Amino acid sequence: MMIVYPVRRLVMRRRLPFLSLIVALVCSAGPEAQRGAGKGEWSTYGGDAASTKYSPLDQIDRRNVKQLKVVWRWESPDNALVASHRRELPILPAAFKATPVMVNGVLYIKTSMSEAAAIDAATGKTLWTFDPETWQRERPANTGFNARGVAYWSDGKDARIFLPTGDARLWSIDAKTGRPVEGFGLHGAIDATEGLRRPVPRKDIQLMSAPLVVGDVVVIGSVVFDGPRYQLAPPGDVRGFDVRTGRELWQFHTIPQEGELGNDSWHNGSWRYTGAANAWGLLSADPELGYLYIPTGTPTNDYYGGHRQGNNLFAESIVCLDARTGRRVWHFQFIHHGLWDYDATAAPVLVDINVDGRPIKAVAVVTKQAFAYVFDRVTGQPVWPIEERAVAKGSAPGEWYAPTQPFPTKPPAFDRQGVTVDDLIDFSPELRKEALQILQDYVYGPIFEPPSVIGDGKKGTILVPGAGGGANWHGAGVDPETGVLYVPSRTAPTIVQLAKPDPSTSDFNYLRGGNQGLRGPQGLPMFKPPYMRLTAIDLNTGTHKWMIPLGDGPRQRVIDLGLKDPGPLGGGAYTGPLVTKTL
Numbered sequence: 001m002m003i004v005y006p007v008r009r010l011v012m013r014r015r016l017p018f019l020s021l022i023v024a025l026v027c028s029a030g031p032e033a034q035r036g037a038g039k040g041e042w043s044t045y046g047g048d049a050a051s052t053k054y055s056p057l058d059q060i061d062r063r064n065v066k067q068l069k070v071v072w073r074w075e076s077p078d079n080a081l082v083a084s085h086r087r088e089l090p091i092l093p094a095a096f097k098a099t100p101v102m103v104n105g106v107l108y109i110k111t112s113m114s115e116a117a118a119i120d121a122a123t124g125k126t127l128w129t130f131d132p133e134t135w136q137r138e139r140p141a142n143t144g145f146n147a148r149g150v151a152y153w154s155d156g157k158d159a160r161i162f163l164p165t166g167d168a169r170l171w172s173i174d175a176k177t178g179r180p181v182e183g184f185g186l187h188g189a190i191d192a193t194e195g196l197r198r199p200v201p202r203k204d205i206q207l208m209s210a211p212l213v214v215g216d217v218v219v220i221g222s223v224v225f226d227g228p229r230y231q232l233a234p235p236g237d238v239r240g241f242d243v244r245t246g247r248e249l250w251q252f253h254t255i256p257q258e259g260e261l262g263n264d265s266w267h268n269g270s271w272r273y274t275g276a277a278n279a280w281g282l283l284s285a286d287p288e289l290g291y292l293y294i295p296t297g298t299p300t301n302d303y304y305g306g307h308r309q310g311n312n313l314f315a316e317s318i319v320c321l322d323a324r325t326g327r328r329v330w331h332f333q334f335i336h337h338g339l340w341d342y343d344a345t346a347a348p349v350l351v352d353i354n355v356d357g358r359p360i361k362a363v364a365v366v367t368k369q370a371f372a373y374v375f376d377r378v379t380g381q382p383v384w385p386i387e388e389r390a391v392a393k394g395s396a397p398g399e400w401y402a403p404t405q406p407f408p409t410k411p412p413a414f415d416r417q418g419v420t421v422d423d424l425i426d427f428s429p430e431l432r433k434e435a436l437q438i439l440q441d442y443v444y445g446p447i448f449e450p451p452s453v454i455g456d457g458k459k460g461t462i463l464v465p466g467a468g469g470g471a472n473w474h475g476a477g478v479d480p481e482t483g484v485l486y487v488p489s490r491t492a493p494t495i496v497q498l499a500k501p502d503p504s505t506s507d508f509n510y511l512r513g514g515n516q517g518l519r520g521p522q523g524l525p526m527f528k529p530p531y532m533r534l535t536a537i538d539l540n541t542g543t544h545k546w547m548i549p550l551g552d553g554p555r556q557r558v559i560d561l562g563l564k565d566p567g568p569l570g571g572g573a574y575t576g577p578l579v580t581k582t583l
Helices: 031-037 078-084 267-272 429-439 555-560
Strands: 002-009 019-026 069-075 101-103 106-110 116-120 126-130 151-154 159-164 169-174 189-191 212-214 217-220 238-242 248-252 284-286 291-295 317-322 328-333 349-355 358-366 372-376 386-390 404-408 461-463 477-479 484-490 494-499 511-513 532-538 543-549
Touching: 101 151, 106 159, 116 159, 151 212, 212 284, 284 349, 349 477, 358 484, 372 404
Parallel strands: none
Antiparallel strands: 002 019, 019 069, 101 106, 106 116, 116 126, 151 159, 159 169, 169 189, 212 217, 217 238, 238 248, 284 291, 291 317, 317 328, 349 358, 358 372, 386 404, 461 494, 477 484, 484 532, 494 511, 532 543
């Protein structure tokens, strides 16, 4: 069996580019393994439309995983591109985060610079590359030159690769030749800046994550500029296009327009100008039902909502759509009037479970706030009750605070939520005392503690798990045979302090400002470990089976301070799961 994954290695000398590689590993398991690998195609970003990230292959297990060896390496064409244009164009790719799809023994991948490539999975030989020359335009919104992946479609005769690019285009490429499909859009591409309900500068929108194909519809979300200084911001609508022609079939307004369901959750006409609430992460689908499952993000701006009063549907929600028409089937909002940058961005995971003898076609969504929300994916009914509980009200001038937020009764949270004194580091009494002194400088409390304003005598509000914590876009994986969900997560405290911007540069009342870092005692984190973890959740019962720290984290720092070896504390590279029958 072969495993293929991308690697980014940062070359330390400044004149050299990022070295982007794909590494293929093979385990010596004999002829049976080679034949079995043919059944292990990975046709979408998440392995299948359900985003299970599961492979039924069983040749690699705990006994032989250490025998994996590198059989080939593939270097991204980005490296040559950057080297050849270093003098005239100050371009630099970000991390090589794309997951290749594999169909009929061929890998298809998107590079950080939005190039596409086809690679022989057995040999690592490049079959073709396609360069849409995105690098000749402005730096893409938010993440820069970045990548997640591509989508594959075939009707049995034609086969196409759908390439999303940093300059907001969706290309249709012939999977055999690597050439654009002339009949798709304009010369093989559609321009995602066109057809929106208001004009959007190209620098403020990009297509980063892999599209999703459901039947003959290719669906895209988008990344929009995440740090706007003005209330009028790019919309985050989700769109469906005909896979053959590129003709737009539908748009779903994540911020409902006049006359649409949810419009009344945007007070004082704020739906007219507020942006984002976009699906910048990954999508899932049930092809048999013809349903799409879309996670959405925070509306502008992330930490102050005085200009968008109300609950703000369909931001920070899961929305189920009919893939053919874009019609809303059901939805659930995870956060009312978000003030914490807790985007829903992980691909919803579809799995069939059995709860108290009742079979359920389920969908589970893991979130930054460290909850897993589980629904009947046909009806949208929660599998276990989700309670509206009272949360704290802040004091930011002009802000509107939702009085309650949804709390699942099952499963329990899979990472640390909120801050109490009991959460402080305790490797030694001295470290704990120092952490307690640091804590007094901040506002803290349970999850959904509102952001504070500069000038209140504190250095800001500590948010935990934090905007980069919990389960992010990497998402979860599931074993469809057991219904066990595997969730990697981390504790990444965010400090938020609201500041009045210069009126000449912004029309918001408040933006995030001031101190944005949290330094713990002696170079250690403020709170108890683990700082990164993997949790196994039985979706049939809504209970945790086990949790382990992921990585050593600051373990060596504790030892260097002359303290007892604490064992793995969790921390390091943050990545998504791959679940197999045996691992």
